[in-house]
Amino acid sequence: xxxxxxxxxxxxxxxxxxxxxxxxxxxxxxxxxxxxxxxxxxxxxxxxxxxxxxxxxxxxxxxxxxxxxxxxxxxxxxxxxxxxxxxxxxxxxxxxxxxxxxxxxxxxxxxxxxxxxxxxxxxxxxxxxxxxxxxxxxxxxxxxxxxxxxxxxxxxxxxxxxxxxxxxxxxxxxxxxxxxxxxxxxxxxxxxxxxxxxxxxxxxxxxxxxxxxxxxxxxxxxxxxxxxxxxxxxxxxxxxxxxxxxxxxxxxxxxxxxxxxxxxxxxxxxxxxxxxxxxxxxxxxxxxxxxxxxxxxxxxxxxxxxxxxxxxxxxxxxxxxxxxxxxxxxxxxxxxxxxxxxxxxxxxxxxxxxxxxxxxxxxxxxxxxxxxxxxxxxxxxxxxxxxxxxxxxxxxxxxxxxxxxxxxxxxxxxxxxxxxxxxxxxxxxxxxxxxxxxxxxxxxxxxxxxxxxxxxxxxxxxxxxxxxxxxxxxxxxxxxxxxxxxxxxxxxxxxxxxxxxxxxxxxxxxxxxxxxxxxxxxxxxxxxxxxxxxxxxxxxxxxxxxxxxxxxxxxxxxxxxxxxxxxxxxxxxxxxxxxxxxxxxxxxxxxxxxxxxxxxxxxxxxxxxxxxxxxxxxxxxxxxxxxxxxxxxxxxxxxx
Amino acid sequence: xxxxxxxxxxxxxxxxxxxxxxxxxxxxxxxxxxxxxxxxxxxxxxxxxxxxxxxxxxxxxxxxxxxxxxxxxxxxxxxxxxxxxxxxxxxxxxxxxxxxxxxxxxxxxxxxxxxxxxxxxxxxxxxxxxxxxxxxxxxxxxxxxxxxxxxxxxxxxxxxxxxxxxxxxxxxxxxxxxxxxxxxxxxxxxxxxxxxxxxxxxxxxxxxxxxxxxxxxxxxxxxxxxxxxxxxxxxxxxxxxxxxxxxx
Numbered sequence: 001x002x003x004x005x006x007x008x009x010x011x012x013x014x015x016x017x018x019x020x021x022x023x024x025x026x027x028x029x030x031x032x033x034x035x036x037x038x039x040x041x042x043x044x045x046x047x048x049x050x051x052x053x054x055x056x057x058x059x060x061x062x063x064x065x066x067x068x069x070x071x072x073x074x075x076x077x078x079x080x081x082x083x084x085x086x087x088x089x090x091x092x093x094x095x096x097x098x099x100x101x102x103x104x105x106x107x108x109x110x111x112x113x114x115x116x117x118x119x120x121x122x123x124x125x126x127x128x129x130x131x132x133x134x135x136x137x138x139x140x141x142x143x144x145x146x147x148x149x150x151x152x153x154x155x156x157x158x159x160x161x162x163x164x165x166x167x168x169x170x171x172x173x174x175x176x177x178x179x180x181x182x183x184x185x186x187x188x189x190x191x192x193x194x195x196x197x198x199x200x201x202x203x204x205x206x207x208x209x210x211x212x213x214x215x216x217x218x219x220x221x222x223x224x225x226x227x228x229x230x231x232x233x234x235x236x237x238x239x240x241x242x243x244x245x246x247x248x249x250x251x252x253x254x255x256x257x258x259x260x261x262x263x264x265x266x267x268x269x270x271x272x273x274x275x276x277x278x279x280x281x282x283x284x285x286x287x288x289x290x291x292x293x294x295x296x297x298x299x300x301x302x303x304x305x306x307x308x309x310x311x312x313x314x315x316x317x318x319x320x321x322x323x324x325x326x327x328x329x330x331x332x333x334x335x336x337x338x339x340x341x342x343x344x345x346x347x348x349x350x351x352x353x354x355x356x357x358x359x360x361x362x363x364x365x366x367x368x369x370x371x372x373x374x375x376x377x378x379x380x381x382x383x384x385x386x387x388x389x390x391x392x393x394x395x396x397x398x399x400x401x402x403x404x405x406x407x408x409x410x411x412x413x414x415x416x417x418x419x420x421x422x423x424x425x426x427x428x429x430x431x432x433x434x435x436x437x438x439x440x441x442x443x444x445x446x447x448x449x450x451x452x453x454x455x456x457x458x459x460x461x462x463x464x465x466x467x468x469x470x471x472x473x474x475x476x477x478x479x480x481x482x483x484x485x486x487x488x489x490x491x492x493x494x495x496x497x498x499x500x501x502x503x504x505x506x507x508x509x510x511x512x513x514x515x516x517x518x519x520x521x522x523x524x525x526x527x528x529x530x531x532x533x534x535x536x537x538x539x540x541x542x543x544x545x546x547x548x549x550x551x552x553x554x555x556x557x558x559x560x561x562x563x564x565x566x567x568x569x570x571x572x573x574x575x576x577x578x579x580x581x582x583x584x585x586x587x588x589x590x591x592x593x594x595x596x597x598x599x600x601x602x603x604x605x606x607x608x609x610x611x612x613x614x615x616x617x618x619x620x621x622x623x624x625x626x627x628x629x630x631x632x633x634x635x636x637x638x639x640x
Numbered sequence: 641x642x643x644x645x646x647x648x649x650x651x652x653x654x655x656x657x658x659x660x661x662x663x664x665x666x667x668x669x670x671x672x673x674x675x676x677x678x679x680x681x682x683x684x685x686x687x688x689x690x691x692x693x694x695x696x697x698x699x700x701x702x703x704x705x706x707x708x709x710x711x712x713x714x715x716x717x718x719x720x721x722x723x724x725x726x727x728x729x730x731x732x733x734x735x736x737x738x739x740x741x742x743x744x745x746x747x748x749x750x751x752x753x754x755x756x757x758x759x760x761x762x763x764x765x766x767x768x769x770x771x772x773x774x775x776x777x778x779x780x781x782x783x784x785x786x787x788x789x790x791x792x793x794x795x796x797x798x799x800x801x802x803x804x805x806x807x808x809x810x811x812x813x814x815x816x817x818x819x820x821x822x823x824x825x826x827x828x829x830x831x832x833x834x835x836x837x838x839x840x841x842x843x844x845x846x847x848x849x850x851x852x853x854x855x856x857x858x859x860x861x862x863x864x865x866x867x868x869x870x871x872x873x874x875x876x877x878x879x880x881x882x883x884x885x886x887x888x
Contacts, residue, residue, distance in 0.1 A: 059773040074695060075760050077800055078703040094780065130776070137776035139769040139829050141793040148783025166793060172702055173796060180768035187764040195757065218749055247697040281670040286678055287699045388701065391724050394670075457773045503685045505678075549690050554652075555750045557693055558685070 003619055004577055010264070010613050010623040014419035015119035020631060024123040027419065031462050032469030039064035042468050043227040045212055047199045047254050049076030051171075051449055052432025053233030054178030055456030061182075061190035063461060068225055069182070069191050070214060072198040072249055072560075077179040080235055080247040081452060084171025085292035085385065086155065087163035088135075088449040090128040095152060099160040101125045106632050108447060111157045111337050112412070112440020113587035113603065114634040115267070115611070117627060119419055120437045127458045128450050132164055134457055138177040142166050155445035156293055157337035157639070163446045168292050168385045174449055178456070194225075198560065199254045200488045202230065202261045202428065203481050209258075209428035210476050213488045217560060220553040222492075224485050228473050229427045229464055232258060233456065236411035236433040238271065240568045240575065241520070242512020244408035245277060245290040251564035252571050255415050255434050263423040264613040264623060266416035266436035268571065269579035272443055272588045273521050274409030275341035278392055278402075279361045288407040289392060291364070291385055293445040296334045298369035298378065299402070301325050301341070303353040303362050313355070313363055313401050324348055332639040339442045339588045339601070340639060342406035346521050347599070349405075356403045365401035406521060410448060412439045412588065413578075416613040416625075420463035421455060424613075427467060431455035436611065441587025492552045495562050500545030504561045507542045508568070511535070515572055519579055522590045528580045535576065539569040577620055584608045596636070605634050641667040641732045645680060647692050648739040650748055657748070659737065669728035673716065674699060674706060676727055677738075693751040699723040701864065704799030707806070708752050709739040714803035714862040721801060721864045741802050743811035744849040756802050758848035759816060765844035766837035767820040769830030788826045795823040797865045804859035804867075810851030815859035817845050818875035819867045825878055835882035842879055 016026040034042070042065050046057040049071040061067045071079060091104040104125035109116055132150070136142065142164050143151040152161045166173040185191040196217040203211035203224060211226035237252035238244040259265045276291045302321045309316060324344055326333045336344075345362050348354065355361045370378055375398060379386070389397045414436040415423050421437070423430050432452040439447065514534055518527035542565070550556045585594040585601035586608070594602045609629075615621040642665040650657030664680050671679070674696050681691035697705040701724040710716030716725045730736065738752065746754040784792075796819070804815040821838050824830050830837075846852075853872060860869045 055773070062772050073697060073703075073705065074756060075704075075800065077760070077763075078697055078705050080698060080703070082703050083698045083700060092779070130774075132779045133776040134771065134773060136779040137769065137771035137829055139771075139792075139824055139827050141789050141796050141823065141827070143793075144784055144786050144789040146786050148785050148789075149780055166796075169702065169797060172799075173793070176796060180763060181771070181773075183760065183764040184768045184770065195760075247703060248699060249697045282668055284668060284671050284675050284679065286672070286675050289700045388724070391701075391720060391726070394726070394728060461773070503682055505682060547685060549685060549688075555693060555753065558691060 004581065005619050005621045007615060007621040007623045010416070010625045012117065012119070012418045012625065020118065020122050023119050024126055028462050031466035034465050034469045036064050040066055042066065043068055044229045044231065044464060045070070045225060045227040046231045046233060047212065048079065048233035048235065048432070048434070049179070049182065050079035050081035050233060050235060050432060051174055051178055051452030052456040053231070054079065054175065054182050055453050056231055056233060056431060056460045057191055058178060058181035058185050059457055059461045060464060061185035067185070067191045068194070068227060070194045070197050070199055072196065072217060074196050076182055076193065076195065077176065079175060080250050081175045081449070082172045083247065084449055085168045085290065086294040087153065087165035087170045087446040088131065088174065089155070089162050089446045090132045090164060090450065091125050091162060092129050092132060094150065095161045097160045099162050103160065104128060104162065107158050108438065108444060109440070109632040110637060111442055111444040113442050113601065113637055114440065114605070114609065114629060114632070115270070115586055115627065116438055116440030118629060118631055123459065124438050124451060124454050127454045130458065131450060131453045135174055135177050138181060140166065140173050140177040142173070153294060154297055154335060156296060156335045156341065157332070157444045158335070165294065168294070168382060171449060174453065199234070200257065200563065201484050202258045203484050204261050204425060205476050205480060208426045208473070211481065213485050218555050220556065222485060222488055224481055226476050226481070228468055229429065231429045231431060231460065232415070232434050233431045234434045236414065237568070237571060238408045238411050240511070240572050241408040241515050242508045243280065243285060243288055243516070245274060245288050248287060251567070253564050253567045255430070256567040256571050258415060258423065258425070258428060260616050261425065262616070263425050263428055264416040264615055265413070265574060266611050266613045267413035267578065268575040268614065269519065269582060269589050270412035270441050270587065271408060272338060272410040272412060273342040273406045275338055275345055275406050276364060276404045277407035278389065279356055279405040281357070289388065290407070290409060291389060291402065291404060293338065295364060295382060295385060298381070299334065299364040299366050300368060301334055301362055301364055303348045303355060307352040313365070322348070322353070329639045336639045337442055337444060342521060343590060345406055361403035361405045363401035364404045366397065367401070370398065408520070410443055412436065412441060412443055416611065420466065421459055422463065422467065429460060429464065431460055441589055492559070492563070495546070495559065495566065496548055496552055498543065498546050498548070500547045502545050503547060504558055504565050507538065507546060508561070508565045511538060511565070511569060511572060514538070515575070519576055522592050523579050524592045525580065528576050532573065532576045532580070535569065535573045542566065542569055574614055574620060578612055578614065581612065581622065582608055603634070609634065641669065641727060641730070643667060643730065643733070644735045646735065646737045647751070649692070649751055652750060653747055667727050669726065671727045672699065672723055673710070673725040673727065674723045693753050695753050696723055702799060704801040707741055707801045707803055709741065709806060711737050714741070714806040715864055719862070719864060719866070741806035743805045744851070745805060745811060745813060746802060756800070758850070759800050759802060759813065761848060762813060762817055762841050762844050763820060766833065766840040767824070769824060770833060771829065782828050784827060792823045792826040795819045795867060795871055798867055799865055801864065803862045803864060805850065807858040807862035808851065809856060809858065810854060812853045813845050813850040814853035814872055814875065815863065815867055817841050818871040821878055822871040822874045825874065834878070835885050838875065838878040838882045
């Protein structure tokens with residue numbers, strides 16, 4: 001079992017010591033500027049083209065920086081933000097239902113189970129309204145009402161209607177907005193795009209991030225790209241679990257390599273399990289598909305009261321159904337936060353009340369909503385989601401309830417950043433899901449799109465200015481950085497030289513299952529220790545026995561996967577160490593040893609009101625950032 | 641299910657390609673088409689072969705990465721993406737042909753993988769609204785009639801997979817271009833760029849080697865997102881109006 005050491009505490013030094021409401025204004029004013037004429041002399045690398053990376057690349061290029069942008073997909077339009085369905089939060093209060101910046105801030109801190117930094121979350125709430133303005137100006141076709149104004153709906157953990165949406169394809173529409181803005185800058189020559197190119201390492205010179213090493217996935221060519229600052233917008237690491245709602249290519253390589261070069265990794269055990277996904281249909285399953293949380297606005301979740309009830313759902317009378325969320329949490333009902341809804345589903349399935357194959361499912365029923373609103377209204381709201389469900393399961397959700405089950409969806413953990421979104425390596429900025437910043441131990445629905453765009457459109461441009469305006473950067477001699485490229489080449493050669501017997505996928509599946517069993521919806525000391533014994537063994541087996549056909553200087557998808565899985569096999573261990581060290585339950589991190597008498601997560605604010613920021617080493621070093629709550633006082637979260 | 645898949649194998653852009661037949665068994669009707677290819681690839685790897693290269697990512701029909709010609713039809717027999725096509729659409733014992741998108745505008749990279757960057761360049765030519773960050777008015781400043789917003793949305797759902805090009809006998813990217821032009825021309829935002837947008841996008845489409853549109857409608861029949869045929873009419877109308885306006 002891996003041990004760890006406790007190092008010096010760490011703190012955010014960038015948020016100004018002024019009242020919460022004034023911190024971002026103050027920071028913007030104090031930030032150094034770069035003369036517009038000088039900006040074009042600065043190269044800024046942006047890795048990733050999702051909502052965070054796309055908006056950052058476009059905005060930095062607009063400001064005049066020379067942006068060099070990378071994505072592993074064949075086009076920036078395919079980044080996984082595209083798959084977000086439900087919506088984006090903003091404190092517009094267009095509904096006049098009592099929303100405000102402060103309420104969005106409050107909901108997010110509470111939803112995150114008091115493990116997020118107040119300064120960051122407040123700023124997120126502040127810029128949220130501007131994001132909607134920006135998206136509309138870019139031509140994003142949000143849902144509108146007959147009067148021509150924007151429509152909104154509710155999401156989990158919230159009692160106001162602040163979620164803007166574009167049918168069930170909000171992520172796609174917002175991403176196309178940023179993709180188009182980026183396209184405009186590519187056409188103008190301000191962004192140099194490298195598609196089908198994957199970052200494999202970070203170049204650090206004199207303690208500062210000065211570039212990356214990347215592999216052209218078509219030719220296999222490995223190249224060093226230098227710059228004055230590097231921005232990672234590479235998403236989360238949910239694919240550690242192999243089966244998740246992430247895209248197949250989503251990976252942790254960029255942030256993990258940066259971690260190995262000195263960037264601290266914060267709260268790796270904070271992973272989000274989304275309550276409403278389509279249950280798996282068999283061993284062949286290659287990924288899981290989410291059904292948007294917005295469905296919980298109108299769908300009612302239930303299981304039969306009788307264990308093993310063989311009747312089809314329509315024949316089970318009302319009094320023999322358990323609408324367990326409505327029963328347990330009457331004031332939020334089906335719209336409790338994700339961690340709570342997921343755990344409740346697991347509990348009823350563990351009790352033998354689950355439905356469908358293997359008893360791993362609960363019903364999400366629209367019969368009442370269809371009776372109340374009519375089928376056309378439900379079609380208009382969720383048509384594409386219902387179609388998707390029907391296509392995958394061959395069942396008609398208008399006629400019978402959907403079957404759903406929780407699945408890995410999002411990772412709140414990520415590289416540690418300060419208020420400027422700068423990591424512990426100067427010049428390395430981390431935005432969007434790739435950082436740990438705003439969601440604490442549990443993210444509220446419709447907040448990922450908000451955070452990605454807040455970081456890229458509004459926060460990063462100010463803080464990159466400050467960094468470049470306040471730092472004297474020497475020219476990097478090419479031969480000073482050849483070492484990193486050599487290491488990358490050596491690793492690829494090593495992978496290809498194994499010529500073992502097992503496919504990359506077989507290792508990935510085994511790792512995923514191990515993590516799901518022991519570091520998934522609920523965790524125990526014993527299980528975590530068991531997994532900590534197994535992961536290093538599995539990693540050794542991988543390096544001894546993986547089979548990768550083909551060579552390195554060609555289009556080789558197995559090699560791409562092997563590179564990513566090799567990193568997941570390292571990151572998994574840190575997740576386990578973090579989960580074991582955090583002797584409390586909070587948000588998505590549920591330790592069975594720590595629960596309230598009624599089975600809810602039991603936080604330990606005295607000992608664990610901190611961010612766990614891990615420094616890389618054979619023995620990881622834990623640096624704690626104490627969290628101070630001046631405005632939202634930690635209480636036992638109550639949604640009853 | 642037991643099947644025979646005949647897959648297009650081509651080592652590189654300049655190499656000669658050919659269809660190679662592989663028996664595949666143990667296929668469940670609940671598998672997606674790409675999961676069937678996963679099964680084939682795992683067996684190829686186990687037996688010392690080279691797996692078939694194909695593009696894919698989200699596997700839920702929204703990223704637009706995947707796309708193969710199945711039995712002569714782009715994305716196969718159903719109107720969906722290759723990743724959302726399930727094996728229940730086939731019968732036990734079927735022989736299934738799998739080929740890459742074939743069009744002058746989409747050079748083959750390897751096996752079933754093609755280069756679709758020309759579609760990006762069409763968007764770069766003008767498929768955007770110039771809205772620098774921070775300069776936007778309040779989102780409610782300009783109401784948009786719901787029917788316009790809805791139609792704009794319908795066109796904006798294009799995933800850029802390229803099936804329309806692959807299905808077109810002329811290898812035309814007209815439906816792709818029409819979807820973006822229609823989406824943006826319906827909204828008040830970006831109206832000042834309207835004429836230049838359509839002219840520049842159409843010019844780029846031509847320059848990238850895509851063919852002309854002859855209204856055969858194969859594109860619409862194969863579009864997984866249901867982009868309407870009427871959008872091509874809109875594109876033509878916008879193009880004509882812009883050409884006459886003299887705004888270049």
